[in-house]
Amino acid sequence: MDVKQLKALVTVAEVGSVTRAAELLHLVQPAVTRQIRALEEDLGVPLFERTRQGMRPTEAGAIVADRARRALNELERARAEVRPAPGVVTGIVTVGLLESTAELLAEPLVTAVARAHPGIELRVMTAYSGHLRQWLDDGDLDLSLLYNLDSTPSLSTRPLVREHLWVVAPAAAGLRADRPVPFAEAAVRPLVMPAPGHALRALIDAAAARAGAELRVAVQTNSMPVQKRLVLAGHGWTVLPGVGIAEDVAAGRLSAAPLTEPDVWRSIVLATPRPGRTPPAVEAVAGELVSRIRVEVAGGHWLSAQLDGADAAEAQ
Incomplete structure (x- = not known):
C-alpha cells in the first residue's frame, strides 16, 4: 500500500x-x-x-x-x-465555526490569519455543534467552536462567550430587545424549531420543561437560514442565539426579544483535541479566533454576549 x-x-x-x-x-x-x-x-x-x-x-x-x-x-x-520557512508559521489548519457565528466571524478570521500568518492554509467548516464535535472527534477538525460542553477525556475546552437565546418573529410582531418575552408566552405560538438531536433544541426543550410549557412545533429543520426564512414566510416564531439574528433585526427583516422566565443562555467554548502535540499553526489560528471574538463582543456586534472564563477576566 x-x-x-x-x-x-x-x-x-x-x-x-x-x-x-x-x-x-x-x-x-x-x-x-x-x-x-x-x-x-x-x-x-x-x-x-x-x-x-x-x-x-x-x-x-x-x-x-x-x-x-x-x-x-x-x-x-x-x-x-x-516546509523550510525560517521564522514563519506554516501548516494547514481546519477550523470549525458554529453556523450561527459564521457570518460574524468567518471573513474577519480569514483576513486576520492571512495578514498575520501568510504561511498558514486555513480551511473553514460550518455546522451545528453536534456535527462539529463529531468532526473534531474524528480528526477532521483541528479546533472548533462548540457550546455547552465541558472538557472531556478526548477534548480540551476553553470558555469564551455566554449569550442569551432570543425569541424571533416577523418584523410585524414588534418584538423588542428591551421587552423580554416569557418562555410560556412564546411557547403558545406555532414554532419553527431545530430538529431533535441538535444542541440548540436540547437547550430549548430544557427551558420549556423549566417553564412548564408545551411547545407548539409547526416545523423542524436542521438549518438556521431555513429557520429564519420560514419565520419570514409566516410559518411561526423561532428561538435563536443573538449572534445569528443581529443583522436581520438591524435591517428590519425580523424582530426579536430575549427569552425570560427562565432566561436561556448558551456557553460557547473553543475545543481542541486533548492527545498529542498541538502544531504551532493550530495555536496561531486559535489565538486569532479568540482575538476576533473579543473584538466582536467588545464592539457590540455579538448581540447580548458576555465574555466568559479567563477571557472575561483579561478584558477587565
Missing part, C-alpha cells in the same frame, strides 16, 4: 469514475485501474462495484477510502509544517 494507491482510491471514490480520476491525477486510465487492483489484492476484498452509474465503493471500500483520505490529509499537513 503506497501513497499513489491511496490517492487513486480516494479520487475514484469521490468522482465515481476511473476515467475522470485518471484525468485529475494526470495518469492514464490503466495505471489507475492497476493501483485499485493492487490495493484490492493487498487487502483481500473488493473495494468497488462496477455499475452503470460508475464506480461505487463497497462497504469495505468506503471504510478504506475514509481512512485513506485522513492519512493523505495528515501527510499534506506534515509537508506544510516542515
